[in-house]
Amino acid sequence: MSAASPSLRLFLRSTGAVFLKDLRSELRTRYAVSALIMFVVTTISIILFSLGSEGASTDALSGMLWVVVFFAAMSGLSRTFVMEEERGTTLTLQLLAPPGAVFFGKLLFNFVLVTGVNAVTVVLYAAFINGFVIRTMSIFVVTVGLGSIGFAAAATVIAAIIARANTRGTLYPVLSFPIILPLLLSVIDATRMASEGAFFGEAAGEFQLLISYIVVVIVSSAMLFEYIWKD
Amino acid sequence: MVLKILLGVLLTAVIVSGLGLPMSPHPQAWYQLPVIPGLEEKARIIFFHVPTAWLSVVAFLTSMVYAIQYLRKRDLAYDIRSSAAAGLGFMFCILATITGAVWAKFNWGSYWNWDPRETSIFVLLLIYGAYFSLRSAVETEEKRATLSSAYSIIAAVTVPFFIFIMPRIMTGLHPGAKGDPEGAGPVVEFKMAPNMRVIFFTSLFAFTLLFYWMFRLRVRTAEVETHNQLRG
Amino acid sequence: MNPTLRIAGKDLRKEFDRRTVFRDVSFSASAGETLLVTGRNGSGKSTLVKIICGVLSPGSGTLTVTQNADEPPRESRNLFGLVSPYLQLFEEFSAVENLSIAMGIRGMPFDPAAADALLERVAMFPRRHDQVRTYSSGMKQRVKYAFAMIHTPPVLVLDEPMSNLDGDGTAVVRAVMAEQRRRGILVVATNDMSDIETYDGRIDLNERR
Numbered sequence: 001m002s003a004a005s006p007s008l009r010l011f012l013r014s015t016g017a018v019f020l021k022d023l024r025s026e027l028r029t030r031y032a033v034s035a036l037i038m039f040v041v042t043t044i045s046i047i048l049f050s051l052g053s054e055g056a057s058t059d060a061l062s063g064m065l066w067v068v069v070f071f072a073a074m075s076g077l078s079r080t081f082v083m084e085e086e087r088g089t090t091l092t093l094q095l096l097a098p099p100g101a102v103f104f105g106k107l108l109f110n111f112v113l114v115t116g117v118n119a120v121t122v123v124l125y126a127a128f129i130n131g132f133v134i135r136t137m138s139i140f141v142v143t144v145g146l147g148s149i150g151f152a153a154a155a156t157v158i159a160a161i162i163a164r165a166n167t168r169g170t171l172y173p174v175l176s177f178p179i180i181l182p183l184l185l186s187v188i189d190a191t192r193m194a195s196e197g198a199f200f201g202e203a204a205g206e207f208q209l210l211i212s213y214i215v216v217v218i219v220s221s222a223m224l225f226e227y228i229w230k231d
Numbered sequence: 232m233v234l235k236i237l238l239g240v241l242l243t244a245v246i247v248s249g250l251g252l253p254m255s256p257h258p259q260a261w262y263q264l265p266v267i268p269g270l271e272e273k274a275r276i277i278f279f280h281v282p283t284a285w286l287s288v289v290a291f292l293t294s295m296v297y298a299i300q301y302l303r304k305r306d307l308a309y310d311i312r313s314s315a316a317a318g319l320g321f322m323f324c325i326l327a328t329i330t331g332a333v334w335a336k337f338n339w340g341s342y343w344n345w346d347p348r349e350t351s352i353f354v355l356l357l358i359y360g361a362y363f364s365l366r367s368a369v370e371t372e373e374k375r376a377t378l379s380s381a382y383s384i385i386a387a388v389t390v391p392f393f394i395f396i397m398p399r400i401m402t403g404l405h406p407g408a409k410g411d412p413e414g415a416g417p418v419v420e421f422k423m424a425p426n427m428r429v430i431f432f433t434s435l436f437a438f439t440l441l442f443y444w445m446f447r448l449r450v451r452t453a454e455v456e457t458h459n460q461l462r463g
Numbered sequence: 464m465n466p467t468l469r470i471a472g473k474d475l476r477k478e479f480d481r482r483t484v485f486r487d488v489s490f491s492a493s494a495g496e497t498l499l500v501t502g503r504n505g506s507g508k509s510t511l512v513k514i515i516c517g518v519l520s521p522g523s524g525t526l527t528v529t530q531n532a533d534e535p536p537r538e539s540r541n542l543f544g545l546v547s548p549y550l551q552l553f554e555e556f557s558a559v560e561n562l563s564i565a566m567g568i569r570g571m572p573f574d575p576a577a578a579d580a581l582l583e584r585v586a587m588f589p590r591r592h593d594q595v596r597t598y599s600s601g602m603k604q605r606v607k608y609a610f611a612m613i614h615t616p617p618v619l620v621l622d623e624p625m626s627n628l629d630g631d632g633t634a635v636v637r638a639v640m641a642e643q644r645r646r647g648i649l650v651v652a653t654n655d656m657s658d659i660e661t662y663d664g665r666i667d668l669n670e671r672r
Contacts, residue, residue, distance in 0.1 A: 004330040010538065025555050088551035094518045096543055096568040098538070102662030108503050142319055157385060161378050178357040179385060182392035215394060218622040220388045224381045227302050231374075307481075372480050461481060 001009070014097050018105025022080055035222070036117045043068045044124050054129040062191040065125050065132070066184055069151070072117055074173045077155035080106045081163035086115045090163075094230065103156070105227040110159075118148050135197030139190060143203070146210040147187040153214055154179045157221035159200035160228050179217075197212050238444055241437035245278060246432060259463050276334045278430055282438035284327035287355055290320025290442065295387040298380035309378035311457070314366065315449035317383065319442060321359040351393040358386045468617050468647060470493040470515065475524035484510055485668050488524070492648050492664055494531070494617070497640075499659060500652040502668030508652040509549060509559045511668065512622045515650060516543045523589055533586055533619065541569050544611035546604075547622035554596040556586055560607045561595060562613045571614055581609045602625040608639060617647040624651060625658050 019138045026032055049062060084090045093102055104184070122144055126132055134140045165171065190206040297313035299304075331352060332342040344350060365382055369375035469566040476489040482506040492498040504564050513519040514526060517539055528539060552561050559578055582591045583606040586671050592593050595603060604627040611619065624640070640659070643649045 007538075013570045014568050017564065017570070021553070021564050021568065022481075025553070028555055082527060087547070087554060089553060091518065091547075092552070093568075095540060095543070095550070096541070096565055101568070111466050123387055154389075158382075161365070161382055164374065165365060165369045165378055171361075174357075175361045175382060178354050178361060179389050180341055181354055182389055210393070213389070217385070217390055220385060224302075224384060227377055228381050229512075457481075 011098065013110070014101035015104045015222045017100055018093070018097055022109040025083075026109075026113070032076045032079050032113060033116070036072055036113075037120060038118060039075050040072050040121045040124065043071065043130060044121075048128060051129070051165075057118045058131075058195045059067060059192055063071055063127060063172060063188050064120060064129075065122070065191060066147070066188050068121055068125065069084045069118055069147070070177075070184065071173075071182065072121060073114055073151050073155050074176060076113060076117065077110050078159035078162060078169070079154070079173050080109055080156070081159045083168070098231045099226040103160070103222055103228060106160075107152060107156045107221075110156045111149060114152050114155070115145075115148040118144055118151075132195070134170065134194050135201065136194045136203075138200050139198065139203045140194035143190040143194060144185050146214065149182065149211060150183040150187075150214050150217070151180065153217040153221065154183065154187055156216070157225065157228075160225060164228060166173065167203055183210070186213070233334070236435065238440050241433060241440065245434040245437050252438070276330055278434045280334055281328060281329040281431070282435050283323045283330060284352060286438055286442050287320050287324035287352070289439065290323060290357075291355065291383075291387065291390070292373045293446070294320060295383050298383045298419065301376055301380045302384075303323050305373075306370060307376060308454075309454045310372075310380065311382065312446075312450055313376075315382060315446055315453060317359060317362055318449065320443055321356075324356050324359055328356055347393070351390075354393055354404060355390070358383075358390070361387070363377055407458070467529060467533075469527075469572060470498075470650075472515070473525050473527075475484045475511070475514060475526065477507065477514065477519075478515065478522045481523045488666055489620050490666050491663055492642070492650070494647055495644060497644060497661065498653065498662040499662035499665045500668065501654065501656075501665065502649065504654070505670040506593045508668060509547065509622055511666070512545070512547065512620055512652050515618075515643075516545050516620055527559070528618075530610060534617075538570070541571065541614055542616055543618050543620060544614065544616035545620045545622070546607045546611045546624065547620075548626055549622070550596045552603065552610060553608060555585045555594060556631045557594055557611065558582055558591045560596075561606065561610055565610055565613055569614055578609075578613060581613060582606075588629065600631060601632055604628055605632060605635060608636065612639070615646075618650065619647065620650040620652075622652045625654060625655065643647075 025130050041199060084093060094216070097105075126134065158172065158179060162171050162175060186209050187208050190203050190210075193206070288367065293317040294313045297309045297316060299308035301313060331349065335349070336342045361380055362383055366375055366379045369378055469491065473489050473492040474486075474488040477484045488511065490498060500508050500511055510519065514521050515516075517528075529541060530536060530542065553564060556564060557580070559575070562574075562578045562581070563573050568610050577586065579591070585606050587602060587609065590598065590602065595606060598606065605639050619639075621640070622637050622638075628636065637660075640649055640651070651662070654660065
């Protein structure tokens with residue numbers, strides 16, 4: 001790091017500080033995490049009751065997992081920006097930090113949040129939903145990892161947009177869904193492959209797609225964020 | 232003036248020839264369209280469905296280009312254009328979805344199948360819907376312009392994943408998808424007979440002209456409205 | 464003193480919803496000077512304040528900020544400290560934590576002793592480890608001053624400096640203002656002329672619509 005320019009180091013320090021502030025705030029109040037975990041538990045229970053003794057096809061089960069993940073993401077990932085608007089601290093952050101640091105700090109926070117919740121979701125889902133088996137664990141792990149990054153990336157920039165629009169919750173899934181859909185189709189397909197026991201190499205195409213999606217979304221969000229964030 | 236007349240002539244020609252010219256299995260005369268096995272009369276819809284789908288994408292890209300210009304220059308005139316293009320795109324997208332569903336019913340048996348191209352037009356419809364919901368939720372003009380511009384750019388960036396990548400990877404019903412024995416299909420590989428091609432490309436051109444004309448009209452209307460609001 | 468520290472605005476103009484909030488605003492202030500911004504409620508004082516702090520862009524016109532060449536260079540956002548009714552603190556954290564967060568996000572080193580001393584100056588030392596949400600509005604206002612000053616900004620901008628403060632609080636603020644005049648630039652936006660004793664430049668937004 002000593003070779004990094006001073007302004008880069010400063011930027012990284014600001015980013016880290018934004019991330020830590022959100023993290024400490026969440027650890028202290030635990031609003032998001034507890035609500036999200038309860039949401040996931042409730043949703044999986046509903047699915048369990050709906051399925052009853054009938055199973056569902058591999059395709060359906062792969063898809064439903066990501067439906068749960070999507071709605072959990074919609075419940076929790078807008079909070080990082082909406083909370084600042086509700087508490088009136090947007091101006092404070094605008095004064096303290098360069099826009100890029102706010103974006104990457106909150107992106108990192110959302111990534112940690114969504115990965116944690118997804119880990120719980122996946123474990124609960126695999127444990128309780130009969131018929132959901134993973135035969136190629138390597139594909140599944142990479143899929144959940146890349147999927148989490150992708151969700152965090154798309155959800156964070158849309159959260160920034162709706163927070164500044166003063167509309168809060170209702171528009172969030174409406175705006176997010178078309179953006180997230182390519183990601184969803186990829187991860188559902190890859191999960192199906194993991195369920196059916198495909199070789200790791202067969203999923204390479206989907207992983208390439210996921211990685212390019214992530215790169216494209218993060219780069220364009222980072223460029224757009226300054227316009228969204230500043231008045 | 233010239234534009235309007237040209238447009239009227241072209242569209243009439245397209246509609247008449249597209250719907251009216253007879254189809255026969257072994258076309259002899261220039262005005263006889265060939266029969267495409269499996270499609271027959273329903274093939275006529277290609278003159279209308281493909282252009283509307285094409286326009287809904289063109290409009291979206293136009294909207295995005297103006298969105299980028301707005302963010303760079305902060306001139307609300309760009310936002311008027313961005314929103315006008317999006318409005319037209321929304322309309323054409325609805326038309327494309329409907330004509331597509333009609334064709335799907337006659338061709339493949341059901342109105343909707345979640346084939347990749349169908350999914351992409353549906354997603355475009357959702358994007359347009361989301362774009363306008365966002366616009367109606369913001370009160371300040373500048374903020375509305377900024378946020379909707381940002382959204383249309385983000386959406387535009389994910390759209391290629393649908394239109395180009397998905398159909399290659401997933402099998403689909405549309406010509407050009409993986410698993411289509413005909414290859415890229417009549418449109419992409421120019422397997423259309425010459426006279427059909429003439430009508431088709433004229434239709435494409437005419438519809439594009441229509442879009443351009445309607446776009447100019449909408450922009451002028453919006454500018455007059457804004458002007459009146461400021462005075463009144 | 465900062466001999467070359469200077470802020471200057473030229474022909475600043477801002478519009479919202481196609482309505483002009485103010486236009487043709489020009490000013491200049493150097494180290495040791497006080498700039499006063501007056502105007503009715505809604506005349507755009509807080510908007511101009513945001514533009515000066517660099518958080519809002521003017522519709523047209525330019526704002527130039529020159530740093531003192533003798534001092535180590537700073538990011539431009541770290542040149543300003545702002546106290547405003549619109550600026551909220553992070554309420555789930557304590558006063559000390561807020562100061563630490565501010566320095567962390569600004570990318571500047573945090574000195575706990577300096578923070579304590581500053582909180583002492585604004586008479587918030589005893590409650591400094593309690594969460595800000597538990598403070599009265601007067602206490603929050605005083606912590607806002609500490610928040611604005613923890614990074615020793617060359618330019619201190621005060622929007623409605625005395626809001627929510629009692630006699631003791633206003634005395635603290637006057638001391639702060641005097642100190643800032645010695646070391647840098649002071650900008651005060653207010654309707655109440657008793658808030659401020661002397662000023663060098665004045666922008667009256669009532670005349671600038």
